[in-house]
Structures are given as structure tokens and as C-alpha cells.
Amino acid sequence: MSPWRSWAIARHDLRILRSDPVFLVTMTVMPLIVMAFIKPAFGATTVPLAGAGVAANGAEHAVPGVTVMFAFFLVGNVGFGVFREHGWNTWERLRASRATSAEVMAGKVVVPLLTLALQLAVLIGLGGLLFDLNVRGSMPAMIAVAAALALCLVCLGLLLLALARSILQLNAVSNLGTMLFAGLGGAIAPIAVLPGWARAVAPATPSYWAMRGFRDVIAGGGFAQAALPIAVLLGFATIFAIVAGLRFRFDDVKVSFA
Numbered sequence: 033m034s035p036w037r038s039w040a041i042a043r044h045d046l047r048i049l050r051s052d053p054v055f056l057v058t059m060t061v062m063p064l065i066v067m068a069f070i071k072p073a074f075g076a077t078t079v080p081l082a083g084a085g086v087a088a089n090g091a092e093h094a095v096p097g098v099t100v101m102f103a104f105f106l107v108g109n110v111g112f113g114v115f116r117e118h119g120w121n122t123w124e125r126l127r128a129s130r131a132t133s134a135e136v137m138a139g140k141v142v143v144p145l146l147t148l149a150l151q152l153a154v155l156i157g158l159g160g161l162l163f164d165l166n167v168r169g170s171m172p173a174m175i176a177v178a179a180a181l182a183l184c185l186v187c188l189g190l191l192l193l194a195l196a197r198s199i200l201q202l203n204a205v206s207n208l209g210t211m212l213f214a215g216l217g218g219a220i221a222p223i224a225v226l227p228g229w230a231r232a233v234a235p236a237t238p239s240y241w242a243m244r245g246f247r248d249v250i251a252g253g254g255f256a257q258a259a260l261p262i263a264v265l266l267g268f269a270t271i272f273a274i275v276a277g278l279r280f281r282f283d284d285v286k287v288s289f290a
Contacts, residue, residue: 033138037131041139045113049143060151063102064158067094071163074222091166093222095159096246100239101214103152103185108206109144110189115199119288133282141186148182170254177245177258180265184238187272194280198287213239238268 049056075090117123126136156178159165167174189206196202214220216230217239223231234240245261 033134037135038139042142045143056147059102059105060154063098063155067098067163070094089164091163092250095163095165096243097219099155100219100242104210104213106148107185107189108202110141111193111202113140114193115286115288118286127282145186148185152178167250168252169249173255173258174249176262180262181242184265184269187269190276191272194276199289213237218243238265241265
């Protein structure tokens with residue numbers, strides 16, 4: 033496997049992103065606006081860090097919750113890059129190139145992974161600067177949780193790409209899944225206030241473990257507290273990647289907008 037061929041594909045996608053970064057900018061600025069509106073609501077309650085013995089100002093839930101929710105909105109980026117190739121009639125050219133199937137897909141996941149990393153870094157960083165989020169625990173552990181989440185979401189994107197036949201299907205499923213995972217995982221409202229059935233289902237979602245990892249570190253935890261959420265997120269990533277690998281076919285017909 034040649035990393036140079038994969039990098040050539042990734043570099044092409046980077047040029048496309050630089051030429052029109054509106055979607056990424058929107059998915060980074062919009063959550064900051066949402067944080068500004070919902071932080072006071074959580075600051076008026078004791079829910080954000082209940083049981084942690086730490087004073088809360090609302091940012092403890094608003095920042096990680098909105099960050100996790102909007103990270104899921106980028107799940108479709110892996111698929112959008114492939115559907116774009118189909119719409120431009122360049123997918124067959126990629127298949128006919130010297131790049132193997134593995135090299136093509138490795139190149140296609142680079143930009144989605146980088147955009148997720150950038151989004152997570154900006155939202156968590158500005159969450160601290162603009163909304164007084166105080167990460168009392170280990171910052172390296174916080175970064176590790178974010179990295180595990182990004183990898184998990186890219187693998188989920190590969191799975192959706194393997195299953196969707198049209199870009200409209202991909203867009204609809206990724207948006208619906210975002211709201212479902214955000215709700216069940218405690219990103220919209222704290223787990224403690226969810227209905228009993230939702231609390232029972234929540235651990236079966238990656239968003240729950242991302243929120244648990246972030247909030248444990250924010251409350252003062254380190255790698256010991258973040259280890260389980262990180263391991264579960266990597267487990268989800270492994271399952272998504274295996275199923276995507278078994279289901280995806282390079283000769284599948286994908287219907288784009290074009």
C-alpha cells in the first residue's frame with residue numbers, strides 16, 4: 033500500500049475544501065451560537081455536574097453537548113466525497129488508476145478526519161475562552177476522547193456510505209441519526225433528566241460515551257476515568273469499519289445530485 037497515492041487523493045479533496053469551506057465554517061460557527069443560547073439554561077440548574085461536588089456555570093454541559101451533536105453532522109463527509117466523484121463521473125477514473133481500493137479509501141477519509149479534528153479543537157478551545165469552560169482534569173485525556181470520537185465518526189461515515197445508494201439517502205440518514213444520537217447520548221439534555229427508556233438505551237450509542245468521557249475529564253478526571261469511554265468509542269469504530277468493509281462495493285452505483 034502506497035501512502036503517496038492515498039495522499040494524492042487526500043490532497044485533491046483538500047483543494048476542493050479550501051475552494052469552498054462554507055459548510056465547515058457553518059458547522060463550526062453555528063454550534064458556538066447554540067452554546068451561547070443554551071449555556072444560561074444549564075447554568076440555572078445543578079444538573080451539569082451533579083454529584084461531582086463542583087460548582088457549575090452551564091458550560092460543563094453546553095460545550096461538550098453541542099460539540100458532540102455537531103460533530104455528528106459531519107458524519108456524512110466521508111460519503112459526500114465519494115458521491116461527488118460519482119456525480120462528476122470521476123469515480124471510474126479513480127478505480128482505473130494505480131491506486132488500490134484500500135489506497136483510495138484511505139485517501140478519502142483523510143479530509144473528513146481532519147475536519148472533525150479541527151471542529152472539535154475549535155469548539156472545545158473556544159468553549160473555554162468564550163463560555164468559561166473550566167476543564168479541571170487532564171487535557172491530554174480530553175484530546176484522547178476527542179480523537180476517539182473523531183475516528184468513530186469517520187468509521188460510521190464509511191458504514192453509511194456503504195449502505196446508502198443516493199446522496200439524498202445519506203443526507204437524510206446522517207441528519208436523522210445526528211438528532212437521535214444527540215438525544216439518546218445526553219448531548220441535548222443531561223442523561224439524568226431523560227426518560228427511563230432513553231437512559232436504558234443510551235449506553236448503546238457512541239454519543240453517550242463521548243459525553244461521558246468529556247464530562248468526566250471536565251469534572252476533574254484523567255486517563256483512568258476516560259479509559260472506558262475511549263475504549264468503547266474505539267470499539268464502535270472497529271465494528272463500523274468491519275461492517276463497512278464487508279458491505280462496501282467499489283462497483284456499486286451511487287446517485288449524486290449531478
